[in-house]
Amino acid sequence: xxxxxxxxxxxxxxxxxxxxxxxxxxxxxxxxxxxxxxxxxxxxxxxxxxxxxxxxxxxxxxxxxxxxxxxxxxxxxxxxxxxxxxxxxxxxxxxxxxxxxxxxxxxxxxxxxxxxxxxxxxxxxxxxxxxxxxxxxxxxxxxxxxxxxxxxxxxxxxxxxxxxxxxxxxxxxxxxxxxxxxxxxxxxxxxxxxxxxxxxxxxxxxxxxxxxxxxxxxxxxxxxxxxxxxxxxxxxxxxxxxxxxxxxxxxxxxxxxxxxxxxxxxxxxxxxxxxxxxxxxxxxxxxxxxxxxxxxxxxxxxxxxxxxxxxxxxxxxxxxxxxxxxxxxxxxxxxx
Amino acid sequence: xxxxxxxxxxxxxxxxxxxxxxxxxxxxxxxxxxxxxxxxxxxxxxxxxxxxxxxxxxxxxxxxxxxxxxxxxxxxxxxxxxxxxxxxxxxxxxxxxxxxxxxxxxxxxxxxxxxxxxxxxxxxxxxxxxxxxxxxxxxxxxxxxxxxxxxxxxxxxxxxxxxxxxxxxxxxxxxxxxxxxxxxxxxxxxxxxxxxxxxxxxxxxxxxxxxxxxxxxxxxxxxxxxxxxxxxxxxxxxxxxxxxxxxxxxxxxxxxxxxxxxxxxxxxxxxxxxxxxxxxxxxxxxxxxxxxxxxxxxxxxxxxxxxxxxxxxxxxxxxxxxxxxxxxxxxxxxxxxxxxxxxxxxxxxxxxxxxxxxxxxxxxxxxxxxxxxxxxxxxx
Numbered sequence: 001x002x003x004x005x006x007x008x009x010x011x012x013x014x015x016x017x018x019x020x021x022x023x024x025x026x027x028x029x030x031x032x033x034x035x036x037x038x039x040x041x042x043x044x045x046x047x048x049x050x051x052x053x054x055x056x057x058x059x060x061x062x063x064x065x066x067x068x069x070x071x072x073x074x075x076x077x078x079x080x081x082x083x084x085x086x087x088x089x090x091x092x093x094x095x096x097x098x099x100x101x102x103x104x105x106x107x108x109x110x111x112x113x114x115x116x117x118x119x120x121x122x123x124x125x126x127x128x129x130x131x132x133x134x135x136x137x138x139x140x141x142x143x144x145x146x147x148x149x150x151x152x153x154x155x156x157x158x159x160x161x162x163x164x165x166x167x168x169x170x171x172x173x174x175x176x177x178x179x180x181x182x183x184x185x186x187x188x189x190x191x192x193x194x195x196x197x198x199x200x201x202x203x204x205x206x207x208x209x210x211x212x213x214x215x216x217x218x219x220x221x222x223x224x225x226x227x228x229x230x231x232x233x234x235x236x237x238x239x240x241x242x243x244x245x246x247x248x249x250x251x252x253x254x255x256x257x258x259x260x261x262x263x264x265x266x267x268x269x270x271x272x273x274x275x276x277x278x279x280x281x282x283x284x285x286x287x288x289x290x291x292x293x294x295x296x297x298x299x300x301x302x303x304x305x306x307x308x309x310x311x312x313x314x315x316x317x318x319x320x321x322x323x324x325x326x327x328x329x330x331x332x333x334x335x336x
Numbered sequence: 337x338x339x340x341x342x343x344x345x346x347x348x349x350x351x352x353x354x355x356x357x358x359x360x361x362x363x364x365x366x367x368x369x370x371x372x373x374x375x376x377x378x379x380x381x382x383x384x385x386x387x388x389x390x391x392x393x394x395x396x397x398x399x400x401x402x403x404x405x406x407x408x409x410x411x412x413x414x415x416x417x418x419x420x421x422x423x424x425x426x427x428x429x430x431x432x433x434x435x436x437x438x439x440x441x442x443x444x445x446x447x448x449x450x451x452x453x454x455x456x457x458x459x460x461x462x463x464x465x466x467x468x469x470x471x472x473x474x475x476x477x478x479x480x481x482x483x484x485x486x487x488x489x490x491x492x493x494x495x496x497x498x499x500x501x502x503x504x505x506x507x508x509x510x511x512x513x514x515x516x517x518x519x520x521x522x523x524x525x526x527x528x529x530x531x532x533x534x535x536x537x538x539x540x541x542x543x544x545x546x547x548x549x550x551x552x553x554x555x556x557x558x559x560x561x562x563x564x565x566x567x568x569x570x571x572x573x574x575x576x577x578x579x580x581x582x583x584x585x586x587x588x589x590x591x592x593x594x595x596x597x598x599x600x601x602x603x604x605x606x607x608x609x610x611x612x613x614x615x616x617x618x619x620x621x622x623x624x625x626x627x628x629x630x631x632x633x634x635x636x637x638x639x640x641x642x643x644x645x646x647x648x649x650x651x652x653x654x655x656x657x658x659x660x661x662x663x664x665x666x667x668x669x670x671x672x673x674x675x676x677x678x679x680x681x682x683x684x685x686x687x688x689x690x691x692x693x694x695x696x697x698x699x700x701x702x703x704x705x706x707x708x709x710x711x712x713x714x715x716x
Contacts, residue, residue, distance in 0.1 A: 013503060013504055015496070015499070015500055015503060016495070016496045016499040016500070017496060038503070039500050039503065072337050072500065074337075092337065116394075117339040117394045117395050117396060118339065118394055119339060119340065119394045120339075121337055121338050121339055121493060123337065167487070167489065168489060168493075170489065190489075191487055191488075191489030191490065192487060192489070214487070214488070215488055215535070216487070216488050216489035216492060218492075232443075232444075232488050232489070232492065233533075233535050233536045233537070234532070234536045234537070234539060235536075235537070245545075245547050245549075246545055246549070247544065247545060248542065248543065248544045248545065249542075249543045249545075250541070250542045250543075251536075251537040251538065251539050251540060251541045251542075252539055253539055254528070254532045254533075254536060254538070254539050254559070254561065254563050255442070255532075255533065255536070256443075256444070256492065275526075275528060275539075275561070276526055276528055277528070277559075277560055277561070290547055291544070291546070291547075291552070292544070293544060294542050294544065295542075295555075296542065296555075296557035296558075299558070299559075299560040301528060301560055303526075304519065304523050304524065304525055304526045305526070306439065306526065325499060325503075326503060326504060326506075326523070
């Protein structure tokens with residue numbers, strides 16, 4: 001169904017972090033950007049679609065104007081809003097937002113880091129753009145920071161802090177089907193597996209809380225009102241977002257899941273885990289019976305690699321890219 | 337990242353160090369009483385109360401250089417001496433072994449079982465010496481208190497922190513190559529077969545439910561591997577069957593310790609320039625290091641005749657050759673104190689290090705960044 005294509009070399013190897021690959025497709029310029037985190041550096045590659053041109057850039061996590069301060073990065077993700085695209089980088093010290101090509105930092109938000117380290121680690125993790133002008137970022141305390149993003153410029157402001165989760169935020173996702181009908185447009189996940197479903201607005205509204213089962217949910221997606229959640233046990237669960245009804249449960253992987261992605265136009269689901277496997281599934285929604293079906297389509301094994309990032313490169317799922325711990329390349333697969 | 341990583345890193349690396357030294361002491365036919373003294377002295381120093389107090393405080397992980405300095409000190413806590421080449425090799429083996437264990441742990445929580453395997457072996461080394469035994473038991477209690485209540489997500493954060501520490505290390509270890517757990521490119525074999533972790537189901541089942549919660553259909557898919565059900569869970573108590581073999585002693589007199597330096601420089605050259613130090617603020621680390629080292633009391637050899645040198649290589653010539661041919665990018669650069677801006681920390685550290693450099697055979701490590709400590713820290 002898929003075959004391997006030429007890999008893209010990156011300047012450093014990928015670190016073992018959840019969802020450690022972000023992809024931004026820029027159709028007008030026939031380019032795709034990829035970001036991969038290595039310790040305190042974000043490796044950005046811009047790849048032309050004809051496969052001939054690659055350019056690299058590295059971003060460091062640091063407070064502006066502070067020469068020696070750096071910290072480990074937890075995640076880097078592209079946020080696509082109607083008016084602009086931003087690259088958000090979260091670390092132990094705070095949150096940085098750049099223009100999508102990484103050229104200029106437009107915003108810095110510092111976390112409250114204590115003078116001496118505490119038992120509970122402090123960091124930001126979990127990034128999502130939310131309709132229409134919000135970017136949400138999770139924090140290790142369980143709080144979710146909601147930033148209001150203007151259509152241009154750097155006048156980004158912290159609009160709200162949502163305090164519902166009790167454990168560290170792991171990942172979050174917004175409704176990606178493009179449908180305006182869905183009531184819920186954000187799902188957030190934490191280290192005990194709890195999922196919160198929100199409706200965005202001047203004040204975000206909590207629509208539902210799906211309790212966890214004491215197992216970290218490391219990656220989450222929201223598509224056509226269905227939450228797709230990947231857990232440390234290797235299981236994937238599909239819930240109806242607003243009601244919390246469990247649609248399906250898949251014993252998908254033999255190790256901790258690190259990344260999920262959905263191709264919104266085709267309903268393809270990508271899952272990747274520490275077990276070296278990337279799997280492709282197909283989701284079918286049947287609104288009449290309010291049911292969701294999951295079918296397994298394909299496996300790819302990245303030998304001797306613990307996968308940490310896997311993303312589709314386009315909305316149909318025609319191609320996908322994969323990163324692994326200690327691997328200095330982005331592996332690509334294309335439909336045959 | 338996780339501020340609870342250092343104790344696990346230290347105890348597991350220390351455990352591996354003891355396995356290797358134990359094997360080399362036997363291989364070199366060091367008299368039993370001297371060998372026992374070395375093991376006891378090192379273990380006593382490792383589990384020194386003041387040292388452990390510092391170790392268990394919430395803190396970021398040290399840089400590789402800082403941690404290497406601590407282990408250099410530890411290895412010289414007794415009458416045994418190691419040349420630089422042997423110390424380098426010892427550290428290579430220790431770190432690659434623990435990297436292997438961390439990667440192969442089925443669940444992040446299993447790192448605690450690996451730590452208990454090391455602790456169990458250490459306890460066995462000192463079973464005839466009650467005073468040290470009580471120190472070791474106290475450490476078990478501290479480990480249990482600190483780690484058994486952590487969630488799966490917090491353990492995964494610890495694991496991720498450790499993996500950043502071990503990032504890009506691909507030194508080939510002879511015993512791993514022979515057992516086919518490591519490939520010739522230095523990467524470990526991750527099998528897609530065997531038992532799944534405790535708490536995980538064998539992949540393959542898709543269950544779909546109705547709105548009322550009834551199971552509608554079951555489907556199987558091909559998981560692409562050859563897995564079987566999880567084994568029983570290991571014990572997280574002071575005594576018990578840990579079930580996992582990771583962290584147990586893989587060396588014996590018939591399975592010698594060797595490393596290959598060639599073939600690794602190609603992989604590591606590309607990546608060594610990046611600063612991977614979690615806490616590159618030189619002064620901060622210096623203070624932490626001073627406090628930590630303050631707890632490591634070095635035993636001065638009462639009589640230089642009782643001191644002896646251990647070689648991690650088969651011959652002295654091999655050891656000399658290894659020192660000369662070690663690729664630059666793999667040098668650990670042990671911290672030398674010459675001049676720092678912080679007088680107090682420098683004085684304290686210099687005092688401790690003074691004893692160390694006096695009694696050791698250490699030649700200053702070849703670092704192109706110069707001897708100034710801060711300059712060296714800046715280069716991390």
